[in-house]
Amino acid sequence: MTKVFVKVHELWLEMLMASFMSQNLESKRNLNDFSDILFRHFTWIERLLIKEGIEYDYNRDQIPIKVENLKVILQDLMRRINEVLLMLALLSDDALANRIKTDLEYMLFVLEKMPDEKVTAFNMNRKYKNITLSDEATDAFTLFLFEESYKEYELIMIYNYLKAHSNEDYLNKIFQILVDESFFHLKNFGEMMAQMGILGVPRVIHKSLYQIEDVVEFLKNGIDEELAAKEECKNLSKAVAKDSIELAKFFDFINYQENYHIALMKDALQYYENKGLNV
Amino acid sequence: MVQIDSELIAHMQNPHNYGRIENADSIGIGKNPQNGEEVIVYINAVKKDNDFMIEDIAFEAIACMTTVVAGSIITNEAKGVSFEMARDLIATTLGLLENVPPEEAACSEIVALALQAAIDGFLETLKSGKKQTLIYKIKQSCSPNKEFNAVEKDEK
Structure with missing residues (x-):
């Protein structure tokens, strides 16, 4: 379960960074909202870890974000979302896993359609x-x-x-x-x-x-x-x-x-x- | 204040070797006793010829951005070199700092001393067979008017 926690942490931060990169107002708003939602997922999984008495910390890998086009970071975000989706079975709370799953699936749907733009x-x-x-x-x-x-x-x-x-x-x-x-x-x-x-x-x-x-x-x-x-x-x-x-x-x-x-x-x-x- | 160029910014955006090595062969800590800032250097080393080589290195900093940049640069230089060369690197770094204002020198000194502590800790562990984590305290101070007189060595 701690692995899901780390992956959601990384996904949340990358989504937040992507929102800063975008200059298209609609894309920026969506990315920003998604990062807020992911932070909430992060806190819910944390609560579950505490409830189950599982030791955890906020360690994570470094997150490479340097791109020239938004599409590249969007692709990476979708890769990360798919990775988390596959790991949700590890959560001991099915209702929470389902809630996160439906949020992530909607994010995939929106990210796929998001227009490309030059990143400065x-x-x-x-x-x-x-x-x-x-x-x-x-x-x-x-x-x-x-x-x-x-x-x-x-x-x-x-x-x-x-x-x-x-x-x-x-x-x-x-x-x-x-x-x-x-x-x-x-x-x-x-x-x-x-x-x-x-x-x-x-x-x-x-x-x-x-x-x-x-x-x-x-x-x-x-x-x-x-x-x-x-x-x-x-x-x-x-x-x-x-x-x-x-x-x-x-x-x-x-x-x-x-x-x-x-x-x-x-x-x-x-x-x-x-x-x-x-x- | 340090002049900032694109190379420094690249280190700030993505500090090299930042993080920790799980089950590292040795951990060394540089500490600023005045403000509690700390740099932790993790190394894995292997025997090479008559010396040891730093095979992998990582660092964490509870410190300002200038220290993080110093950590990024110094650990980059230390990766893949022998202990002897790493000691030269530490001596060169500390030598270069003699003409730098103390508040700026402290940021690089704390990294150099953490690396020194990791190397010394590795050798002491080898000698005693008991894991040693050394903490070296810096001489420079972030406040130009106050100076610490001695390098203190503590065992954690």
């Missing part, structure tokens, strides 16, 4: 829309996108893991909001990376990062990291302000969103401390 997400032009940035600002922006896209993926996986292993409704509500927020950021950064021609799949996360021994300490450190991220957004906003109001406003927006994350993490921290909980 890897051309390394490092231009965002029609904005001209200085070399220094372009380098800073490039590094920011790589660091932060990984960070958001990491946060999705951490909060997802915490949620999967917690029976506290209040905490789970907070973890789910944080997962959703990180998805929003990851999608924004992914779109920007594709525009800049530097799209890459976030690297595999080391299990010590999500199999957290001390959640209270993790939340305290996390709050500090969010504060540092606010500073970085503030600096980036200043660095690009003279070249692009649009980008500066975007970084301000991300900066202000961190306030909300910090408030949620403080809430979770207080809940843990009040209830004397820890993993």
Whole structure:
């Protein structure tokens, strides 16, 4: 069953990357929706693994995505879907396997008909829309996108893991909001990376990062990291302000969103401390 | 800040040798005690002539993107070479870092020391017959004003 879990993880990420590559609005929307559905499959299989007491982690293979035409990645997605379809018999929950099967079959149907298009997400032009940035600002922006896209993926996986292993409704509500927020950021950064021609799949996360021994300490450190991220957004906003109001406003927006994350993490921290909980 | 070119971006998009080797012959860890960043290097080695050769290598990084790029480059260089050549590579890397600002040097140093720990761990395991995972702590600091004075060696 862990093998299906890994394969769905890889399929979900490749589908998400494909959605960043596509510039056809309808294809992009479908790919994006499918990646959301696949993430839900991933969480359902995870729940089943926990229920059955099967050990698992978020390890996976690297996912090659560099293509010149969308058709190539679509073919690979269909190959992966067929692979998962063949493995569904390994799931111990027939109802879940059937639910996933019908979703995957519909995805195959849509992907087969999806139009081909030229992919520019890897051309390394490092231009965002029609904005001209200085070399220094372009380098800073490039590094920011790589660091932060990984960070958001990491946060999705951490909060997802915490949620999967917690029976506290209040905490789970907070973890789910944080997962959703990180998805929003990851999608924004992914779109920007594709525009800049530097799209890459976030690297595999080391299990010590999500199999957290001390959640209270993790939340305290996390709050500090969010504060540092606010500073970085503030600096980036200043660095690009003279070249692009649009980008500066975007970084301000991300900066202000961190306030909300910090408030949620403080809430979770207080809940843990009040209830004397820890993993 | 490091100047970014297409070669560096290619390493960021797809870091070479990233991941782990299950049941690796040796695992070495480089650690930044100041901020908890870690690089884990996995190697499989085979006897060749009077030395050993790194047959396979992989790394994982709980660290920034610059460290990941350094890991991608250094492990690429180390793959398929003898321990002696790998030691030269480590010495060259550490030598090159002497003129680099500490906050930038730390990223490559942590990878070089993890590789060193994997090689030393392999040889110590061979000698003692007991698996050794070594952790080497870096000298450089990500904060330019604070420096660590000694390379510490711990056994996990």
